[in-house]
Amino acid sequence: MTETDAVLRAVRERVDPTATERERLRTVADRLVERAEAAIDERDLDADVVRVGSTARGTWVRGDRDIDVFVRFPPSLERDELEEHGLAVGNAVLPNGHEEYAEHPYVKGEFEGYDVDLVPCYAVESAREIRSAVDRTPFHTDYLATRLDDDLAADVRLCKQFLKGIGAYGSDLKTEGFSGYLTELLVLEYGGFRALLEAAAEWHPPVELDPESHGEASFDDPLVVVDPTDPERNVAAVVSAANVARLQHYARRFRDDPRESYFFTSARDPMDAAAVRAALADRGTRALAVRFDDERLAGLVEDQRYPQLRRSLDGLVRGLEERGFEVVRAATWADETAVLFCELAVAELPAIERHRGPPVHVGEHAAGFYEKYADDDAVYGPYIDGDRYVVERERSVRSAAAFAESELESVALGHAVERLVAAGDYVVLADADVAVLAEEFGTELAAYFDPRP
Amino acid sequence: MTETDAVLRAVRERVDPTATERERLRTVADRLVERAEAAIDERDLDADVVRVGSTARGTWVRGDRDIDVFVRFPPSLERDELEEHGLAVGNAVLPNGHEEYAEHPYVKGEFEGYDVDLVPCYAVESAREIRSAVDRTPFHTDYLATRLDDDLAADVRLCKQFLKGIGAYGSDLKTEGFSGYLTELLVLEYGGFRALLEAAAEWHPPVELDPESHGEASFDDPLVVVDPTDPERNVAAVVSAANVARLQHYARRFRDDPRESYFFTSARDPMDAAAVRAALADRGTRALAVRFDDERLAGLVEDQRYPQLRRSLDGLVRGLEERGFEVVRAATWADETAVLFCELAVAELPAIERHRGPPVHVGEHAAGFYEKYADDDAVYGPYIDGDRYVVERERSVRSAAAFAESELESVALGHAVERLVAAGDYVVLADADVAVLAEEFGTELAAYFDPRP
Numbered sequence: 001m002t003e004t005d006a007v008l009r010a011v012r013e014r015v016d017p018t019a020t021e022r023e024r025l026r027t028v029a030d031r032l033v034e035r036a037e038a039a040i041d042e043r044d045l046d047a048d049v050v051r052v053g054s055t056a057r058g059t060w061v062r063g064d065r066d067i068d069v070f071v072r073f074p075p076s077l078e079r080d081e082l083e084e085h086g087l088a089v090g091n092a093v094l095p096n097g098h099e100e101y102a103e104h105p106y107v108k109g110e111f112e113g114y115d116v117d118l119v120p121c122y123a124v125e126s127a128r129e130i131r132s133a134v135d136r137t138p139f140h141t142d143y144l145a146t147r148l149d150d151d152l153a154a155d156v157r158l159c160k161q162f163l164k165g166i167g168a169y170g171s172d173l174k175t176e177g178f179s180g181y182l183t184e185l186l187v188l189e190y191g192g193f194r195a196l197l198e199a200a201a202e203w204h205p206p207v208e209l210d211p212e213s214h215g216e217a218s219f220d221d222p223l224v225v226v227d228p229t230d231p232e233r234n235v236a237a238v239v240s241a242a243n244v245a246r247l248q249h250y251a252r253r254f255r256d257d258p259r260e261s262y263f264f265t266s267a268r269d270p271m272d273a274a275a276v277r278a279a280l281a282d283r284g285t286r287a288l289a290v291r292f293d294d295e296r297l298a299g300l301v302e303d304q305r306y307p308q309l310r311r312s313l314d315g316l317v318r319g320l321e322e323r324g325f326e327v328v329r330a331a332t333w334a335d336e337t338a339v340l341f342c343e344l345a346v347a348e349l350p351a352i353e354r355h356r357g358p359p360v361h362v363g364e365h366a367a368g369f370y371e372k373y374a375d376d377d378a379v380y381g382p383y384i385d386g387d388r389y390v391v392e393r394e395r396s397v398r399s400a401a402a403f404a405e406s407e408l409e410s411v412a413l414g415h416a417v418e419r420l421v422a423a424g425d426y427v428v429l430a431d432a433d434v435a436v437l438a439e440e441f442g443t444e445l446a447a448y449f450d451p452r453p
Numbered sequence: 454m455t456e457t458d459a460v461l462r463a464v465r466e467r468v469d470p471t472a473t474e475r476e477r478l479r480t481v482a483d484r485l486v487e488r489a490e491a492a493i494d495e496r497d498l499d500a501d502v503v504r505v506g507s508t509a510r511g512t513w514v515r516g517d518r519d520i521d522v523f524v525r526f527p528p529s530l531e532r533d534e535l536e537e538h539g540l541a542v543g544n545a546v547l548p549n550g551h552e553e554y555a556e557h558p559y560v561k562g563e564f565e566g567y568d569v570d571l572v573p574c575y576a577v578e579s580a581r582e583i584r585s586a587v588d589r590t591p592f593h594t595d596y597l598a599t600r601l602d603d604d605l606a607a608d609v610r611l612c613k614q615f616l617k618g619i620g621a622y623g624s625d626l627k628t629e630g631f632s633g634y635l636t637e638l639l640v641l642e643y644g645g646f647r648a649l650l651e652a653a654a655e656w657h658p659p660v661e662l663d664p665e666s667h668g669e670a671s672f673d674d675p676l677v678v679v680d681p682t683d684p685e686r687n688v689a690a691v692v693s694a695a696n697v698a699r700l701q702h703y704a705r706r707f708r709d710d711p712r713e714s715y716f717f718t719s720a721r722d723p724m725d726a727a728a729v730r731a732a733l734a735d736r737g738t739r740a741l742a743v744r745f746d747d748e749r750l751a752g753l754v755e756d757q758r759y760p761q762l763r764r765s766l767d768g769l770v771r772g773l774e775e776r777g778f779e780v781v782r783a784a785t786w787a788d789e790t791a792v793l794f795c796e797l798a799v800a801e802l803p804a805i806e807r808h809r810g811p812p813v814h815v816g817e818h819a820a821g822f823y824e825k826y827a828d829d830d831a832v833y834g835p836y837i838d839g840d841r842y843v844v845e846r847e848r849s850v851r852s853a854a855a856f857a858e859s860e861l862e863s864v865a866l867g868h869a870v871e872r873l874v875a876a877g878d879y880v881v882l883a884d885a886d887v888a889v890l891a892e893e894f895g896t897e898l899a900a901y902f903d904p905r906p
Contacts, residue, residue: 204814205840222840241840245813249837252820283833284804284851324798326777328807328845345777345806346799351737353798354781360698361657367705374905380736383904384702387658387675387694392781398737451836452827 004194004258008158011263015061015161016154025055025067028112032069032093036118039092040071045085047073048123052141054180057148059156061164067116069093070138072123075131079104086120093118103132127229139229140181147188155193158263159183162193165263166250168243174306176240178247185211185225185235201251205244270442271449273435279449280431285328286347288400289429289437290316290340290408297338297416305334308414313340315411316404324349325400333444339437341448347400347430357382357389401430457647457711461611464716468514468610478508478520481565485522485546489571492545493524498538500526501576505594507633510601512609520569522546523591525576528584532557539573546571556585580682592682593634600641608646611716612636615646618716619703621696627759629693631700638664638678638688654704658697723895724902726888732902733884738781739800741853742882742890743769743793743861749878750791750869758787761867766793768864769857777802778853786897792890794901800853800883810835810842854883 001009017025029051036049053068054060071089073082083104090097090107094116097109106119122131127139148156163169163178171179178186189209190196205222214231222241227233254262271279280287300308309332317327326345333339357369366389373382373391381391397403405428408421420426429436438445454462470478482504489502506521507513524542526535536557543550543560547569550562559572575584580592601609616622616631624632631639642662643649658675667684675694680686707715724732733740753761762785770780779798786792810822819842826835826844833845850856858881861874873879882889891898 202816242837245837245840248813249823282804283845284802286803324779328803328805345803349737350739350781350798351735352781360701363655370702380902381904384695384698387698392736449833451834 004254007258007260008193010260011158011161012154014264015157017060017062021062025114028114029055029067029069032067032111032116032118035093036069036071036089039089042092043085043088045073045089046077047071047085047089050138050141052137056141057144057184058150058153059144059148059160059180059184061157061160065114067111067114068137069116069118070134071118071120072138073120075122075124075129077122079131082120082122086118089120090118103134106134127227128232130230136227136230136233143228144181144184144188148184152187152192156184156187158193159187159196161263162197162250162254163247165261165265166246167265168246171238172306173238173303175243176238177243178239179235182225182235182239185209185228189225197251197254200247201255203244203248205241207244268443268446268450271438271446272442273438276435276438276445276449277432280343280434283343286344286400287429287431287434288320288342288344288347288404289434290404291427291429291437292338292417292420292425293427294420294425297420300416302334304416305338306332308416309334309338309340310414312411312413312417313342315413316340316408317342319407319411320344320400320403323397323403324353325403329448331444331448333441335440337440339441341434341437342400344400349395349398351395351398352380352392353395355391355393356385357391359387360384360389361387401428404428457707460711460713461647463713464611464614465607467717468614469607470513470515474515478567481567482508482520482522485520485564485569485571488546489522489524489542492542495545496538496541498526498542499530500524500538500542503591503594505590509594510597510637511603511606512597512601512613512633512637514610514613518567520564520567521590522569522571523587524571524573525591526573528575528577528582530575532584535573535575542573543571556587559587580680581685583683589680589683589686596681597634597637597641601637605640605645609637609640611646612640612649614716615650615703615707616700618714618718619699620718621692621699624691625759626691626756628696629691630696631692632688635678635688635692638662638681642678650704650707653700654708656697656701658694660697721896721899721903724891724899725895726891729888729891729898729902730885733796733887736796739797739853740882740884740887741773741795741797741800741857742887743857744880744882744890745791745870745873745878746880747873747878750873753869755787757869758791759785761869762787762791762793763867765864765866765870766795768866769793769861770795772860772864773797773853773856776850776856777806778856782901784897784901786894788893790893792894794887794890795853797853802848802851804848804851805833805845806848808844808846809838810844812840813837813842814840854881857881 033049033051040047050070050072051068052070053066054064055067071086073085087099087105087107094107094109094111097107099105100108106117108117119134121134124130124135127136130136160169160180160183163183168177170177186196187193189211190199206224208224210226212228214226216231219234219237221234221237222244223236223239225235227235250262313330313332317330320327320342325347328343328345330342332341358365360366369389370382373379379391379393382389397407413421486502486504493500503523503525504521505523506519507517508520524539526538540552540558540560547560547562547564550560552558553561559570561570563569572587574587577583577588580589583589613622613633613636616636621630623630639649640646642664643652659677661677663679665681667679669684672687672690674687674690675697676689676692678688680688703715766783766785770783773780773795778800781796781798783795785794811818813819822842823835826832831847835842835844850860866874
């Protein structure tokens with residue numbers, strides 16, 4: 001047995017569901033389906049019940065306790081009726097559940113120790129005809145049910161665990177990683193976890209996979225996996241370039257040095273305030289943080305919050321750099337509060353800035369420039385440098401912190417962030433004062449200051 | 454009479470030579486020619502004597518006391534004989550003179566209150582056949598003698614004085630301005646000083662003038678005036694873009710507001726050390742100066758010194774900016790010592806610098822980058838940013854002053870400067886310490902900190 005085989009076997013012993021777990025899951029899932037069917041009959045509805053998701057496909061990792069049950073109604077049903085009947089069935093099946101809302105409402109609840117989603121959808125003819133994203137899910141399960149045998153399902157589990165270990169699992173917009181369905185398709189496409197790793201180590205993005213050879217749409221993403229059930233959709237659309245690179249990096253690391261630890265990373269020890277101050281002193285950088293305490297922002301669901309924060313961080317970084325404050329690195333974190341964090345090479349600049357005018361020979365434009373500044377005692381110049389007029393005029397903001405205090409509105413921000421900035425509902429922290437962030441973001445700061453992947 | 458006429462008349466009253474001055478000059482010049490001819494006869498040489506330069510052409514400005522007398526020998530004469538005979542004649546004419554050396558030796562001396570150059574040259578058939586630059590000069594005088602009437606000569610004087618007033622007169626490599634001959638050709642070409650100013654106000658460099666329509670060579674200069682006596686030569690080759698722009702700027706200023714003061718700028722009051730410190734504090738900039746005290750550099754003639762210093766200044770500025778120290782403005786001055794002076798927006802940077810590696814997917818190159826840094830405790834990372842590896846590694850120099858102290862050798866410097874830098878024969882001054890330069894360069898610093906032209 002090779003070293004790699006040994007590692008994978010050891011991982012399987014930790015991630016394969018036990019026989020008891022399988023049996024118990026099957027029993028509970030069957031009971032849920034029965035309850036749903038009974039609720040349908042009782043209301044004399046035209047609907048059927050299907051199980052979807054990883055527990056339906058046998059690809060769940062030991063300990064997962066999610067069961068997804070979909071109730072399919074005919075496409076002729078009006079949407080408000082679908083919602084009404086769907087919730088009625090859901091509440092009957094999960095009397096202790098509560099209603100949630102994605103594209104339309106569904107019921108979420110606990111049942112015999114499992115976390116259950118009971119979701120109404122339309123029984124469309126094909127995934128091309130879906131009315132909402134959930135209509136697509138049963139097609140995924142159908143597609144995989146006939147293709148994933150036990151060996152491949154076991155490899156999917158290995159792969160999911162590997163992606164979890166390297167921090168690239170999950171299609172939420174915080175992670176921007178690999179979804180369960182994407183993981184299943186990749187393992188299926190390459191014929192196993194090891195073959196996928198070998199291929200990924202040599203990928204040259206953009207990587208395009210099209211299992212059913214639809215060849216219809218083209219996508220502008222580093223990784224493209226055309227949905228076998230919907231030619232218009234890239235299953236990997238959400239995966240960031242960094243997560244593609246991360247998979248490639250670890251695929252090579254694992255090839256060169258197979259270790260179980262890649263699958264199970266332990267959480268970092270959080271940094272305390274003193275350690276943050278010491279790290280900044282060691283690096284000799286200047287820190288700047290913009291912190292939002294408002295619950296209006298904290299109240300956003302994760303999938304809205306992170307894109308907004310990333311957009312705002314990009315805007316802040318661009319704004320700083322356009323004004324001459326060079327950014328070394330930047331990050332955004334959110335928990336109770338949300339933070340835009342920048343580490344700067346330059347945080348203070350002179351009172352004046354060089355402003356290059358037109359070449360002296362460009363007639364009216366040059367004369368206009370000269371006349372604009374000729375009698376302005378606040379500027380140095382205009383003087384002639386090479387063939388151009390130049391002035392040195394007063395700089396509007398001399399420090400990065402002042403920029404964040406007074407000109408943050410001028411950069412591109414996420415909508416919710418923009419509202420808070422307009423209202424002045426934010427705090428600017430500079431240099432050693434950012435150490436206070438360790439109280440809430442000690443783990444994130446630890447990863448930031450020791451970024452080795 | 455227009456305002457402009459009045460101003461020009463007033464200037465003429467100050468720059469036209471007086472009748473007495475003309476008469477006196479003619480007398481002295483005739484006597485010099487006679488003495489030269491006598492010395493030739495006495496030695497039984499085959500040579501003739503010609504007067505050249507502005508006093509020969511009637512274009513000198515009142516108070517100029519330069520007389521140039523050339524002794525022309527046949528081209529068949531060997532060079533060492535030309536030098537020997539030329540110096541013999543020169544020493545006979547100017548018994549109190551001394552020998553100087555340009556392309557070949559000549560005699561310089563005082564004669565009845567005038568500064569006289571007595572220069573041997575070859576009597577070539579045309580300026581195309583010259584053996585050294587001085588052979589060309591008699592052709593210039595011949596060309597202009599038949600073309601410059603008294604009115605044009607008066608306009609040449611106005612133009613020279615204008616160029617002096619705006620700091621653009623002189624073809625030495627410190628000034629990089631307009632020579633006397635170039636001024637004469639420009640006034641001749643445009644038919645007068647005012648016509649030249651009107652044209653210059655609207656110039657769109659590159660400006661190409663070719664009085665004799667030679668149309669042979671092409672030049673890569675902002676101002677091209679093809680020598681009527683030598684089609685291969687741009688008389689304006691030495692004129693910098695800044696001096697072309699300066700002429701354009703003042704041509705417009707004079708057109709809009711004719712004033713005598715453009716012709717006669719008074720010297721600036723020198724700045725003292727306290728004023729330099731105050732100016733830096735007001736601007737909030739960081740100063741850096743590299744000063745050479747060595748007489749090896751101070752001993753260079755001006756025409757070697759300034760190109761060397763400018764080249765060195767460019768190298769220093771590029772070196773600083775490549776390392777992240779943004780330069781607001783820079784200047785070089787020379788007198789007893791020579792100085793490279795930079796004003797910086799950024800003079801200090803963090804201990805670390807961002808170093809972007811290759812995209813993770815570029816196979817061996819990426820793996821090599823990762824392995825190079827993976828176990829290096831002095832760097833942060835490698836981490837993955839987008840599709841690339843990035844490290845933050847130690848910065849080699851954290852301050853502009855340290856760069857000037859320890860890495861000045863790494864930039865492109867003029868040769869003589871390079872030697873001094875290699876020997877460590879220089880001093881670095883930073884921030885308030887540069888104020889000591891006011892002792893030697895108070896006037897230059899005054900112009901630097903109040904650069905309005």
